[in-house]
Amino acid sequence: MTFSKKQLARAYDVLIQGVVCLDDNLRQGVLVYIESLLLEQGIQRDKYLSLEDLHSHYPYVCMGSYMPIDFFNADNLGLITACNDENFKPISLKVCTVLQGGHKPVHRWHTVGTYRCDDIISAIHVLLETLSNGAYFNPCKTCNTIRPAGYLDDEQVCGCCHDGLLGVA
DSSP: OOOOHHHHHHHHHHHHTTOEEEOTTTHHHHHHHHHHHHHHHTOOOSSOOOGGGGBOSSOSEEEEESSOOOSSOTTOHHHHHHHTOTTOOOEEEEEEEEEEETTEEEEEEEEEEEEOGGGHHHHHHHHHHHHTOTTTEEEOTTTOOEEEGGGBOTTSOBHHHHHHHHTOO
């Protein structure tokens, strides 16, 4: 799958906002893969992704694996055997959607997909598609911070900026 520069840049913007949590089984390999895509596309940025960028304590996107994924050495026969089982899908990708419900937002987690360990590249591509999808994340028109779509009002302004414009302290 090929991503446009705009899609990759948007996914990068979400990643550096600290809303994604990848578990220890995936973090380093996913980081290397995404950085290689960003470099390949020549996307200009002020900083490279770090492991900390992919480990949010309050995430809106989570991706994890029940078992270690060896991105760099496919010689592990036990892993290959487990990966060849069509029914064993240890990698999961979940996204939290936000709905405004009265005085407090309502958070709902949805599973975007589950993947076999040898389908890790497909899983990363779905992660990037999710991060670049305006149905899940958009920038605030006022502060340009990427927010979950449910935190933006009809004019695409986040609650923090909206309160500031109204003078609410």
